[in-house]
Amino acid sequence: MNRLFTKYGLLLLLILLPLSVSAQKEVRKNIRKGNKEYNQQKYSEATAFYEKAVKENASSKEANYNLGNTLYKQKEWDKSIEQYNHYISLEQENPVEAADGWHNIGNAMLQKKELQKSMEAYKMALRLNPKDEETRYNLAVVQKMIQDQQQKNQGQGEQEQQQQQQQNNDQQNQSPQNQQDKEKKAEQSEQPEQMSRDNARQLLQAIEQDEKQTQDKVQQIKAQEREEQAENNRRNNKNW
Secondary structure (H helix, E strand, C coil), X not given: CCCCCCCCCCCCCCCCCCCCXXXXXXXXXXXXXXXXXXXXCCHHHHHHHHHHHHHHCCCCHHHHHHHHHHHHHCCCHHHHHHHHHHHHHHCCCCHHHHXXXXXXXXXXXXXXXXXXXXXXXXXXXXXXXXXXXXXXXXHHHHHHHHHHHHHHHHHHHHHHHHHHHHHHHHHHHHHHHHHXXXXXXXXXXXXXXXXXXXXXXXXXXXXXXXXHHHHHHHHHHXXXXXXXXXXXXXXXXXXX
């Protein structure tokens, strides 16, 4: 793993496109200054010199490539990818040099955790330079990372499916008990409401009152019957 992400060597000054002598000298001077700052790990200062060189000559392969490196070192992934792409568009003569650009794009994509794009960039580099063992190693690492991620996602999907199945089983197992609870509640709702103590006392008093009144009526009827019997006896005595 310690070999991953390499390929940041600076391009040396090449033959520049036809420019004025003064412009050529300015571009070369800024690239040399940028290289010096880069080697001292002063990436911000190096960026400024490379940007001046690109401004003087937008077609400078070395200025664009080296600018991509300094942006990468400053974790400006998107900007570095843009510079590498521009460099690749300029490098039409040397496939090995263009492969280095694709290798670094793969590195930047990997830093962004865009594994699929990183893998495709490494493949492009190997198409241009099949003998590049560093790129081949990085490609193998990224492919393993993609495989691990797919297995992890698959495992999570299976786990979620098992949890859902368990939840469904739990609900099914609880259904009969829930039905019994509902039936029990229905039976309880049909039972008469329990009487309060005051209501029971009042009802008892009413029954006792009714019973007393009934007994009084019975006594009155019996007394009346006795009086009638006595009257009949008196009448019979008189007839005698």
